Amino acid sequence: MYRYIRSWAFPLFFLMISVLLTRCANIVPPSGGPRDSLPPTLLAVNPKDSSLHFKNKKVYFVFDEFVELDNVNDKIIVSPTLKRTPIVTAKLHTVTMEIKDTLKENTTYTFNFADAIRDINERNAIPDFQYVVSTGNYLDSLQVTGQLIDAETGRPDSNIAVMLYRGVEDSVVSKEKPVYYAKTKSDGSFRFKNLAPGSYKIFALKEEDRDLQYNQPSELIAFREEPVVLKETNIADINMLLFMERDSTIKPPPEPVDSADLDEPVQEEKKKKLPKLQATPTLDGGQQELPQPMTITFNLPLRNLDSARMTLGEDSAYTPVTFTSTMDSTHTRLSIGYTWKEGLPYRLIIPKDAPTDTAGQQLARADTISFKAKKVSDYAIFSGTLKISDSTRNALHNDSMHYVIQLVQDKTIKYSGEAVNGLWLQKFITPGEYEVRVLLDKNGNGKWDRGNYYTQPKKQPERVILIPGKQNLKAYWSVKQTIEI
Numbered sequence: 001m002y003r004y005i006r007s008w009a010f011p012l013f014f015l016m017i018s019v020l021l022t023r024c025a026n027i028v029p030p031s032g033g034p035r036d037s038l039p040p041t042l043l044a045v046n047p048k049d050s051s052l053h054f055k056n057k058k059v060y061f062v063f064d065e066f067v068e069l070d071n072v073n074d075k076i077i078v079s080p081t082l083k084r085t086p087i088v089t090a091k092l093h094t095v096t097m098e099i100k101d102t103l104k105e106n107t108t109y110t111f112n113f114a115d116a117i118r119d120i121n122e123r124n125a126i127p128d129f130q131y132v133v134s135t136g137n138y139l140d141s142l143q144v145t146g147q148l149i150d151a152e153t154g155r156p157d158s159n160i161a162v163m164l165y166r167g168v169e170d171s172v173v174s175k176e177k178p179v180y181y182a183k184t185k186s187d188g189s190f191r192f193k194n195l196a197p198g199s200y201k202i203f204a205l206k207e208e209d210r211d212l213q214y215n216q217p218s219e220l221i222a223f224r225e226e227p228v229v230l231k232e233t234n235i236a237d238i239n240m241l242l243f244m245e246r247d248s249t250i251k252p253p254p255e256p257v258d259s260a261d262l263d264e265p266v267q268e269e270k271k272k273k274l275p276k277l278q279a280t281p282t283l284d285g286g287q288q289e290l291p292q293p294m295t296i297t298f299n300l301p302l303r304n305l306d307s308a309r310m311t312l313g314e315d316s317a318y319t320p321v322t323f324t325s326t327m328d329s330t331h332t333r334l335s336i337g338y339t340w341k342e343g344l345p346y347r348l349i350i351p352k353d354a355p356t357d358t359a360g361q362q363l364a365r366a367d368t369i370s371f372k373a374k375k376v377s378d379y380a381i382f383s384g385t386l387k388i389s390d391s392t393r394n395a396l397h398n399d400s401m402h403y404v405i406q407l408v409q410d411k412t413i414k415y416s417g418e419a420v421n422g423l424w425l426q427k428f429i430t431p432g433e434y435e436v437r438v439l440l441d442k443n444g445n446g447k448w449d450r451g452n453y454y455t456q457p458k459k460q461p462e463r464v465i466l467i468p469g470k471q472n473l474k475a476y477w478s479v480k481q482t483i484e485i
Helices: 002-024 264-273 390-396
Strands: 042-046 058-063 067-069 077-079 087-091 094-098 108-114 117-119 129-134 142-150 161-165 180-183 189-195 198-206 220-223 228-230 235-242 279-281 294-298 302-305 311-314 319-321 324-327 333-337 345-350 355-357 367-373 380-387 402-409 412-418 423-429 432-441 464-473 478-484
Touching: 058 117, 067 087, 067 094, 077 180, 108 189, 129 189, 142 161, 142 228, 161 189, 180 189, 198 235, 228 235, 279 367, 302 324, 380 402, 380 432, 380 464, 402 423, 412 423, 412 432, 432 478, 464 478
Parallel strands: 142 235, 380 478
Antiparallel strands: 042 058, 058 094, 067 117, 077 108, 087 094, 108 129, 142 189, 161 180, 161 198, 198 220, 198 228, 220 235, 279 294, 294 333, 302 355, 311 319, 311 345, 324 333, 345 367, 380 423, 402 412, 402 432, 432 464
């Protein structure tokens, strides 16, 4: 009996231990190793890169891993340009490009895929992947490089079309497709490779319709007056300024509507559809900026405003004071001019029948706006010392240039002024982070001026230089900065 028990006791004990270990064990999946951060490697291409006498309709690229395409139709650039974009597909390790157009004889073609080819697993893209062939017996090898800057902001802009044309007439950018086409990188730089010798007009366009033609007022353009002449050497430092010829944010003032000219039923129906006339002040937490006029915004354009019936009261007794008022060109923004006293309370009263909109509406009731003026201690002070290098002065070729320093917040110029003898002082700055820019003000009017292309003479825009970094201005602080350009 004892032997019988011993015969099954040990297996039973082993089974119990195994169950306990299984319950307590923390099963960890095997590690997959470090993350793959390398883009695919090209193993073979048929026909080979830099082939001469190229006549193929299909090109095959074979990589060392499975690949996919990312927005390839928008990213691929063919220079010289083709009427029809090549069809590019990916399957397993292979990318196939099918050329639909007939290529010109004795011409070097560059197919730039940008970063459209990437691996499937980690989506590592091949940067600036290119394929170059020639239909003749040699490869063109000339290059043009440069940089594109937004003239108004001083910032570089990426993915902007830069184009070379063989035509010399001004209208070529509006009527023809470019011969060569490139795109700017994140730093605004661009590069044309494998160019043929010749004389070219160069432009850059930022457009929505992507037709590579300058035909919309909302498009931004950059141009160079002199042609780019390529002979035996490369050309560098073709720097251009991007601008919009017409300010698309400015709308013409609305045509006034005289309610007396409308039939009574039409007039009543029109009034029903309109929102009620309202006036809204621009205040910072119920406080008025000290050195600035107060702004009243009406939600509908006004036909007239009897500002003489408005009253402005100062201090706790609301003693009436004299002020000025100015309406803007849209007839919706009213500026109240007064030298505000720091910390004092104010009350502005707009009688209900003082404003009348273009449909004949007036306020539903008198509008009373109560507020306080800010204190001097609520503001920061900024002092800028401008230093201009000899290279900048030589590049400008203009000893009478005016230099305007700008403090910019949320893409809006909040404060600006000309540096006199290299110095600019600005008080009453609302605390916050600001970019610092320098406007090269050719005509001395204190503001940025646009360029013109379709005028005689043509005019380049004024340039703005963006100073790296930001200034954090705090209340009751005085900040000094040396600005070098």
